[in-house]
Amino acid sequence: MATKQIVTIKGQNGVLGIVLDPKADFEDIKESLRKKTSQGRDFFNTDMKIMFKGRELDEYSEKVLIDIITEETDREIIFVQDEGYAAPPRVQRTQEQAPEPEPPTSPSRLKYRETATAYYHTGLRSGQSVKHKGSVVVIGDANPGSEIVADGNVIVLGALKGMAHAGAAGDSSCFVSALTLQPTQLRIAKTISYVPAPAGERAGSKKAGASADKAAENPHKPAYAYIKEGQVFVMPL
Amino acid sequence: MSEVYVVTSGKGGVGKTTSTANLGAGLALLEKRVVLVDADIGLRNLDVVMGLENRIVFDIIDIIQGNCRLKQALIRDKRYPNLHLLPAAQTKDKDAVTPEQMKKLCDELREEFDYILIDCPAGIEQGFRNAIAGADKAIVVTTPEVSAVRDADRIIGLLEAAEIESPMLLLNRVRINMVKRGDMMALEDVTEILAIDVLGVVPDDEGIVISTNKGEPCVADSASFAGQAFRDICRRMTGENVPLMDLDPDKGFFAKFKNMFRK
Numbered sequence: 001m002a003t004k005q006i007v008t009i010k011g012q013n014g015v016l017g018i019v020l021d022p023k024a025d026f027e028d029i030k031e032s033l034r035k036k037t038s039q040g041r042d043f044f045n046t047d048m049k050i051m052f053k054g055r056e057l058d059e060y061s062e063k064v065l066i067d068i069i070t071e072e073t074d075r076e077i078i079f080v081q082d083e084g085y086a087a088p089p090r091v092q093r094t095q096e097q098a099p100e101p102e103p104p105t106s107p108s109r110l111k112y113r114e115t116a117t118a119y120y121h122t123g124l125r126s127g128q129s130v131k132h133k134g135s136v137v138v139i140g141d142a143n144p145g146s147e148i149v150a151d152g153n154v155i156v157l158g159a160l161k162g163m164a165h166a167g168a169a170g171d172s173s174c175f176v177s178a179l180t181l182q183p184t185q186l187r188i189a190k191t192i193s194y195v196p197a198p199a200g201e202r203a204g205s206k207k208a209g210a211s212a213d214k215a216a217e218n219p220h221k222p223a224y225a226y227i228k229e230g231q232v233f234v235m236p237l
Numbered sequence: 238m239s240e241v242y243v244v245t246s247g248k249g250g251v252g253k254t255t256s257t258a259n260l261g262a263g264l265a266l267l268e269k270r271v272v273l274v275d276a277d278i279g280l281r282n283l284d285v286v287m288g289l290e291n292r293i294v295f296d297i298i299d300i301i302q303g304n305c306r307l308k309q310a311l312i313r314d315k316r317y318p319n320l321h322l323l324p325a326a327q328t329k330d331k332d333a334v335t336p337e338q339m340k341k342l343c344d345e346l347r348e349e350f351d352y353i354l355i356d357c358p359a360g361i362e363q364g365f366r367n368a369i370a371g372a373d374k375a376i377v378v379t380t381p382e383v384s385a386v387r388d389a390d391r392i393i394g395l396l397e398a399a400e401i402e403s404p405m406l407l408l409n410r411v412r413i414n415m416v417k418r419g420d421m422m423a424l425e426d427v428t429e430i431l432a433i434d435v436l437g438v439v440p441d442d443e444g445i446v447i448s449t450n451k452g453e454p455c456v457a458d459s460a461s462f463a464g465q466a467f468r469d470i471c472r473r474m475t476g477e478n479v480p481l482m483d484l485d486p487d488k489g490f491f492a493k494f495k496n497m498f499r500k
Contacts, residue, residue, distance in 0.1 A: 123432070125394030126387050143390050143430055161430075 007032040016048050020055040033065055037072040048075055123158060144184055172227045181223035186232060193232040241343050241353040243372035247388030249359030251380045252409040255449055257356040258286045262454040263471035265320035269351040272321040276368035277358040278333060281325035288452020289322050298326035301338045307345055331363040336370030343371025361395060375404040376436060381411055381422035386430055405436035412441045413484040437470035439463050440484050
């Protein structure tokens with residue numbers, strides 16, 4: 001390989017910057033990235049947020065490079081950041097590498113990679129917890145005391161009565177949806193809220209007098225919760 | 238073909254030990270060979286509820302440590318045909334046993350008995366893991382309270398993770414008048430959350446306190462309402478198809494009279 005490094009990896013603010021030579025052949029980049037990541041296995045000691053720099057990548061080649069990293073390190077990529085997001089330029093300038101175009105005030109945008117959705121074919125019971133980097137679909141009930149944490153969306157084909165956290169890594173465009181939406185607590189990105197239970201009823205239980213006016217209660221309809229202006233809204237489907 | 242049941246609940250005080258004692262006695266009355274194993278080491282109760290406390294010489298720890306033979310530690314309850322108790326140790330704690338040792342013990346008991354009922358301690362720690370180690374089936378006892386149901390849900394999750402086949406629900410201490418008024422969860426509310434098969438429903442009964450204090454399981458008392466519920470459950474455990482009893486007190490009294498005439 002050439003003396004000049006085609007791929008450089010440096011961490012900053014919890015984000016791994018992967019600087020790619022703009023002129024090198026893509027095959028060489030792949031080769032070099034594979035070498036780097038397998039050498040630096042210990043360096044990749046946690047799940048990562050990464051950012052590619054120095055070169056325009058289309059969707060496909062980006063995916064190829066990410067696959068190489070996950071293969072070599074056994075680690076998950078949580079996010080692929082767009083260049084310019086949350087990366088203080090000063091830190092970058094102290095490094096010696098390839099020219100980096102840095103619009104410091106580009107709108108912060110996290111690109112959530114909808115790689116995989118996890119499906120759970122059994123319901124979740126109290127104390128059971130599901131954590132996933134993508135979206136989560138639970139087929140069955142999520143009982144009180146259960147926990148669903150997804151970096152993507154949360155969909156429950158059943159009654160959601162436990163805690164659900166969508167967009168756990170910060171993506172506030174994620175949503176939570178369930179056939180019966182009665183979570184003990186609902187979190188989307190950094191917003192925490194709870195869905196007010198119908199009068200006289202608590203999630204998963206009956207309070208005094210609940211059965212008496214059972215008929216007057218609204219049947220639980222499928223609903224959908226999302227964030228708008230920092231607040232959680234619930235919309236019946 | 239013997240079956241090892243663990244009677245468990247997660248939450249304490251919902252009636253695990255009382256249920257174990259009554260189911261054991263009830264199965265013995267159906268002429269099954271039954272052994273009750275108290276797995277609540279350090280907080281043994283089953284012997285007290287059975288009224289056999291004064292007959293303990295050796296206990297489960299003695300067997301596991303090889304201080305005695307299995308037969309020596311088993312206490313035969315003279316009131317019932319073929320009912321035995323294996324008491325827990327009071328001076329040790331849960332860590333004195335490992336799940337492997339429990340499993341081995343259960344396998345030894347299988348050779349002698351049709352039904353092995355393990356009284357599980359409350360909680361989800363070592364004691365729970367020991368108690369379920371040798372079990373094929375589980376009876377989850379709960380009361381119609383939110384906290385008890387929540388814990389039962391957790392326990393069912395743990396049982397499923399431990400690959401114990403379909404746990405069955407025993408809903409204890411139901412007060413039908415409160416259910417009617419809507420002040421207590423009904424069976425349907427509980428099964429909606431827990432989503433498991435119902436083994437039986439036991440009404441709240443003052444007689445239980447009396448029988449527990451006396452050390453005489455109420456299952457043998459034909460006038461006891463709760464005893465009737467336990468008798469039904471025992472018959473279900475032997476594979477009989479017995480409909481759930483009607484807990485309505487008015488009808489209940491009627492049933493009681495009917496029972497008396499049948500005698």
